[in-house]
Amino acid sequence: MIIEVLIAGAVALVVWLLFFKEEEDPLDKLPGPKRLPIIGNSWELFQSPPDKLLDVMVGYTKQYGERYVFKVMGLRVLHISGPADIEVVLAHSKNIKKSVPYDFLKDWLGAGLLLSTGAHWHKRRKILTPTFHFNILKNFANVIEEKTQDLVKSLKKKNGEDVSLMPTISDFTLFTICETAMGTKLDDDQTSATVDYKNAVLNIGMQMLSRITRIWLHNDFVFKNTSRGREFGRTLEVAKTFADNVIMDRKATREQNKVSVEEEVNDIGTKRRLAMLDLLLEAEEKGQIDMEGIRDEVNTFMFEGHDTTALALTFGLMLLADYEDVQERIYEECQSIVGESEHVTMSHLADMKYLEAVIKETLRLYPSVPFIGREIVEDFKLGDLLVKKGSTVDVHIYELHHREDLFPDAEAFKPERFLTNELKHPYAYVPFSAGPRNCIGQRFAMQEMKTTLSEIVRNFKLVPKVKGARPRIMADLVLRPVDPIYVKFIPRK
Numbered sequence: 248m249i250i251e252v253l254i255a256g257a258v259a260l261v262v263w264l265l266f267f268k269e270e271e272d273p274l275d276k277l278p279g280p281k282r283l284p285i286i287g288n289s290w291e292l293f294q295s296p297p298d299k300l301l302d303v304m305v306g307y308t309k310q311y312g313e314r315y316v317f318k319v320m321g322l323r324v325l326h327i328s329g330p331a332d333i334e335v336v337l338a339h340s341k342n343i344k345k346s347v348p349y350d351f352l353k354d355w356l357g358a359g360l361l362l363s364t365g366a367h368w369h370k371r372r373k374i375l376t377p378t379f380h381f382n383i384l385k386n387f388a389n390v391i392e393e394k395t396q397d398l399v400k401s402l403k404k405k406n407g408e409d410v411s412l413m414p415t416i417s418d419f420t421l422f423t424i425c426e427t428a429m430g431t432k433l434d435d436d437q438t439s440a441t442v443d444y445k446n447a448v449l450n451i452g453m454q455m456l457s458r459i460t461r462i463w464l465h466n467d468f469v470f471k472n473t474s475r476g477r478e479f480g481r482t483l484e485v486a487k488t489f490a491d492n493v494i495m496d497r498k499a500t501r502e503q504n505k506v507s508v509e510e511e512v513n514d515i516g517t518k519r520r521l522a523m524l525d526l527l528l529e530a531e532e533k534g535q536i537d538m539e540g541i542r543d544e545v546n547t548f549m550f551e552g553h554d555t556t557a558l559a560l561t562f563g564l565m566l567l568a569d570y571e572d573v574q575e576r577i578y579e580e581c582q583s584i585v586g587e588s589e590h591v592t593m594s595h596l597a598d599m600k601y602l603e604a605v606i607k608e609t610l611r612l613y614p615s616v617p618f619i620g621r622e623i624v625e626d627f628k629l630g631d632l633l634v635k636k637g638s639t640v641d642v643h644i645y646e647l648h649h650r651e652d653l654f655p656d657a658e659a660f661k662p663e664r665f666l667t668n669e670l671k672h673p674y675a676y677v678p679f680s681a682g683p684r685n686c687i688g689q690r691f692a693m694q695e696m697k698t699t700l701s702e703i704v705r706n707f708k709l710v711p712k713v714k715g716a717r718p719r720i721m722a723d724l725v726l727r728p729v730d731p732i733y734v735k736f737i738p739r740k
């Protein structure tokens with residue numbers, strides 16, 4: 248470790264002496280932790296334990312306000328948490344390039360939708376957008392409902408014992424994204440592969456965080472030749488092999504059944520399942536995407552499509568267990584809409600306004616994606632402040648959602664605040680981001696979360712292990728509980 252630090256220091260000094268002549272920049276006038284010559288705030292970054300980065304960032308926002316600058320070597324990172332600034336950044340049509348830390352994922356997610364930029368991103372977004380069209384989501388409804396029924400059955404078998412939420416729920420969301428978007432059923436005999444995949448995703452997040460804090464590992468060549476880099480490579484292989492198997496499985500099914508996307512779209516209402524992966528495989532046949540591109544998208548959607556919703560559901564169930572009155576109100580809403588009907592349908596879901604408010608409030612308090620980073624490719628202005636090309640902007644969704652001026656009594660769980668749809672600013676609430684790079688899967692996510700929570704509340708009363716207990720949280724790619732969360736699911740009579 249000491250050697251790594253000394254090498255980093257020596258390299259930084261040589262680079263600075265040889266090439267560096269800092270230009271003046273309006274961002275330098277903004278507050279922030281004291282920036283040292285050459286290294287800026289790299290030392291603070293290095294000193295922050297990766298699992299405490301969220302706390303450190305929240306602390307800086309409290310200390311310096313809604314705009315502060317953190318400098319990593321010569322790179323100025325502007326951190327913002329005010330809705331007006333966030334609107335300008337997220338709505339910008341040119342500044343859609345992701346920031347440096349996202350590059351650390353490129354050996355995993357490649358040029359998939361989350362990481363790509365420019366014309367490549369536009370082309371992919373156009374191919375993939377139809378996958379989340381209302382009619383296709385309607386087609387997914389059967390699968391989501393079926394998976395939810397499986398979850399309810401497995402929770403009933405627990406006989407009211409404490410259930411650790413995250414592993415249980417992330418199995419459910421992983422199985423659901425595989426069976427809907429990928430058209431691949433994960434059989435029980437794949438359980439160990441599923442666990443390996445989920446652990447790999449967790450490790451990737453942690454490894455990425457520790458790389459962020461060690462700036463000498465930002466360089467790919469250096470990183471790949473360290474033990475951390477080699478370990479990271481092995482972890483990626485586990486995640487990528489899982490995705491490859493899903494692709495092979497769907498390819499084999501298509502070849503056996505001669506599945507066609509056209510046929511399946513026309514078959515809405517039947518049990519046939521249309522998959523995003525089919526759309527990609529058809530695009531491959533038309534020469535619009537190659538196999539590597541498909542792999543990148545499958546890795547991207549499998550990660551984005553299961554981890555984000557698992558976290559939102561986990562935090563949501565934790566809050567419901569604590570707030571019996573909220574559970575009862577959801578139950579009554581479900582009874583009045585669904586009645587004794589066996590299954591929840593899309594039109595039932597559309598009427599569940601209170602449940603929707605509960606989900607929104609959960610995502611306000613615990614946004615699955617707490618930060619978004621952009622590398623600025625074109626100068627732009629935030630009011631009077633010029634933000635120059637080459638800087639980075641970090642959008643702090645977490646702090647935005649916790650502002651007292653936007654959400655009075657901000658730390659309290661109050662779903663009613665979303666019943667009136669009156670936000671104090673159109674960008675006060677952006678759990679799915681906004682603008683051109685907003686979340687492509689948000690309607691899918693809402694459908695899945697509504698189906699799951701309504702079925703769970705229809706079937707169980709939720710009881711917390713310890714009332715009012717809250718886990719410590721951390722942010723890697725997503726916002727995670729550090730401690731396990733346990734809830735009892737007591738079957739309703």
Ligand code: HEM
Nearest residue numbers: 360361551552555556559615616678679680686687688692
């Ligand atoms: C509660 C659930 C979810 C939340 C809170 C969420 C949030 C977000 C956010 C904030 C972004 C912007 C990230 C950035 O700019 O760096 C994003 C992008 C994305 N999300 Fe989601 N997401 C959720 C569920 C899903 C699901 C279910 C899918 C897929 C089925 C998905 C697929 C994606 C993809 C592919 C992108 C990149 C879009 C692009 O850049 O064009 N997400 N999501």
